[in-house]
Amino acid sequence: MARLQPVRGTHDILGEMSLRFRTIFEIFRSVAERYSHEQIDTPIFEFTETFKKTLGDTSDVVTKEMYTFEDRGGEQVTLRPEFTAGIARAFISNCLQQSTPCKFYSFGPTFRYERPQKGRMRQFHQMDIEIIGVAEAQADIEVLAIAQDLLNELGIAKHVTLELNSLGDRESRMNYRAALVQYFSQHRDKLSKDSLTRLEKNPMRILDSKDEGDHLLIEKAPRISEYYNDTSKVFFSEVREGLEGLGIDYHIKDRLVRGLDYYCHTAFEFTTDQLGAQGTVLAGGRYDGLVEMMGGPRTPGVGWASGMERMAELITYDIIKKQVRLVAIVPVGDKSHTTAMKIAHDLRKAGIVVDMAYKGNVGKRMKRANKQNARFAILIGEDEIVRSVAMVKNLDKGSQEEISLLKLVDYLKENKL
RNA sequence: GCGGGUGUAGCUCAGUUGGUUAGAGCGCCAGAUUGUGAUUCUGGAAGUCGCCGGUUCAAUCCCGGUCACUCGCCCCA
Structure with missing residues (x-):
């Protein structure tokens, strides 16, 4: 591709x-x-x-x-x-x-x-x-x-x-720098190629060289502490x-x-x-x-x-801050969509993280909820709508219970979302 | 800017001493299961083998270039 x-x-x-x-x-x-x-x-x-x-x-x-x-x-x-x-x-x-x-x-x-x-x-x-x-x-x-x-x-x-x-x-550093230049200039022949360039451009950087040969010279170079x-x-x-x-x-x-x-x-x-x-x-x-x-x-x-x-x-x-675990709203049957949307909307207004899939039958939506690591799936079918309840399934435990729509927000919050 | 290594499916990687349909696992999609997920089973899609050029009857494989990644240098967070 x-x-x-x-x-x-x-x-x-x-x-x-x-x-x-x-x-x-x-x-x-x-x-x-x-x-x-x-x-x-x-x-x-x-x-x-x-x-x-x-x-x-x-x-x-x-x-x-x-x-x-x-x-x-x-x-x-x-x-x-x-x-x-x-x-x-x-x-x-x-x-x-x-x-x-x-x-x-x-x-x-x-x-x-x-x-x-x-x-x-x-x-x-x-x-x-x-x-x-x-x-x-x-x-x-x-x-x-x-x-x-x-x-x-x-x-x-x-x-x-x-x-x-x-x-x-500034004074200490300038004196030290001068001393370093003098020291390394005496040993030009032993310095690595990179360090020769550093001697011109930025002599103090020689001290940081990774070159083995330079290390021997650096050992004997003047110390900055002597120049404070x-x-x-x-x-x-x-x-x-x-x-x-x-x-x-x-x-x-x-x-x-x-x-x-x-x-x-x-x-x-x-x-x-x-x-x-x-x-x-x-x-x-x-x-x-x-x-x-x-x-x-x-x-x-x-x-x-x-x-x-x-x-x-x-x-x-x-230590990574995990995403808040969400609640998946699962409408059962086409006629439940509008009500399900409304419930999702209410939960969101109450500060709960909610996702509702755009398509799919119950099985698909449950799969998606699981993949999203949802803590609850809330099933809403015509049956529930009539009785003003929701079927709340705890996806960690596999258990489910009917909860009155009026108590839904409290229930979800109590169960630590 | 300098030197080395690598590049095959979304991911991790096999493979071809140059030969006709390029494989696996994971993932993805579908079905078993149209009011219940993670397990299981079955099936499926997916690759111009990084790109361009060369050699060859034939290149994913060899050669050159190029791009990207990677290890180190320079330097830096």
Whole structure:
């Protein structure tokens, strides 16, 4: 059969996957709102400049991963490859510096033109948390607490570990970066090909290299902790103490880095070994330079993003929010249709989930009810109509009894729909 | 963007050392059972063997290209 395929790297979300998404989002929303975060929805596309300015002209995301096009008015626009830039733009556009701290959560599709693999699509969905306007480490701690609560409630915390690092403030990071460049430049001949490119473009990323040969060099490379100035040290220890106070476990991974210039201090990733090469389930950090870089007032910020598809792979079936079990209305004989419809309508108005098939004899309709995992089938024939009753069959038990139409709603509710 | 693997029914997969009608299980549809489902039994539909081209008397099978998926790299959620 000739297939109509969706665009490469995009997927339809339906059936069980849709249930998984909904479960994840509802838990996310519930956790975020408990921390008094408010929802913000920014457009899924922005002027290309918004992303270029913040992500940098040389980053991979900008150079090869953006979905960019010219609209009919001649504007260069880009489908968002991440949330933070759009939210920071919205912060500036809406003059929200007047109402800091801004605690946001957001959710939606995100686009990167990449080669698809497991856990990596061209259109994927992220959940996002940001606190803008707070320079204190409490914000970092709180944002991590949200993440931890989310993972706990999704039942996947046991498969995930928090890797934590500090990049230090700007001064510390610049000094460290210089030291790294100097060190690796002395060992150019031993570096992998990829790492030679990184040395030019993004030297700190060498620390994350998967190349065996690089590992030996990385072992002896300068450590970022040796370059923290006093403010950086204090800030990092505040974050760590805060996490310990809340009982949030973490592992310091001093090779965890961020390439982009606006990142500072806290950087973290929740990773799992259950998703192949794409082990990062949730990641973020502090970005004190971002809003200013976009042309807004100097404003600190911290946040994270999490990939829903990756989460959806990890959650187990028992946590998935099941669809409410429905009641199937089964008219018996053509003359019962109108009354059956009316009963279905009344039950729906009472908040009960009802399905009535469009055709078929009783046997077919019962089969359908069973396939839909209905809890009750309600048979309504002329006989019942005359006596104002319904034959209610419990499909789990196989038993059935006549219930007065007047008591039907109460009966169904009592029997836990 | 780079390298490897895979592509047969809605799903999971057999199969053909190139040969005439391509199979199974599950699912789906129908009947046994026109006022009672999940079990059972019987029957049925469903495939241009991913697509295009090449080699051949003959290609689902061999070769090339292409598309999609997949594993890894780059990078990232």
